[in-house]
Amino acid sequence: MAQKVLDALKAAHGAAVDRTASAHTDEIAWIKRDQLLAVATWLKNDAAMLFDAPVFCTAIDWIDYRPLDRPPSEFWSEDKPRFTVAYQLRSSKHRHRIRIEIELPEADPKLPSLAGLWPAFNWQERETFDMYGIRFDGHPDLRRIYLYEEFVGYPLRKDYPKEKRQPLVRRDDLPMNPIKVAPMEHK
């Protein structure tokens, strides 16, 4: 559907594009993170692109991702970086869309913020930071958006324990002399 967007992107910023793919009428381009800002600025301002509508920003945690039915391919390998940050963009004028993905290693989950280009990404990047701990350089106000400041860790990372609770308050009126249970005698 928008293969011409991918072709134009590769023609204009061939060095920045890692690889591209098309799946289910969605066009995806993997961008190197040090050139993300240049690519995004071009996508927003170029007359043939005009991506004026930011759709979403999120992240994917690929820890222990091993598809059972597929051999190693361009989509995954043993040394695949742990995180992927995805931005979905849409152009209301040209009616095309593109998803740009940036792969980030576990040790350094950091990339330039796009909140300056599309203000709607401000809160979405805060949410991504809140849930996955991805740092967005140059974000105007990067702090937790859903969870409380006392929260430790990033709950949507796949290694966050499911049962772990971080309560803010608990009851203080529980019985002072609780039920005393005599130990059972075994015969």
Next chain:
Amino acid sequence: MGVEITTTRLEDAAKWAKQSTLEKATNWGRKFSLFSYPFVTACCGMEFMSVAGPKYDLARFGAEFPRFSPRQSDLLMVVGTVTEKQGPAVKRVFDQMAEPKWVIAFGVCASTGGFYQNYHTMPGVDQVIPVDVYIPGCPPRPEQVLDALILLMDRIQSGRGHSQLRDKREQLIASASSDEG
């Protein structure tokens, strides 16, 4: 050494169940004039509206209209999922209510956390405040809510609400220590 008061002992329960005529009359009045504060957080609120509406008509049982100030209410209805982030707010609302006060956990989420088992949902509002009656259901039928309300009224009449039991306990401790002195 004063009397050891444990809520689980039968003789204590019998002693606590004894009510003077004045207490009986007061509790009779209390049970027919419940002023509820709906702490509505989620989809159970729809079912709360239907039970408060004319068809099922909660007002028949004296819980006439919801008050939206905790200081004017004595029945806290926690309707829906409570998150850990909301914990301080629930506790604050409960602390602001006038004594004696009762709490109904409306729906499984407020009772136990329901099908949520994750980082953000409180596993039952009784982690933060004492709950008198739990209503299961996702959401509960209006009949279940009315049943719970009647159960609560029964409990209020016999003086077995959480805040009533606590008052009684404090009175017994005070009288026991004054007997010694």
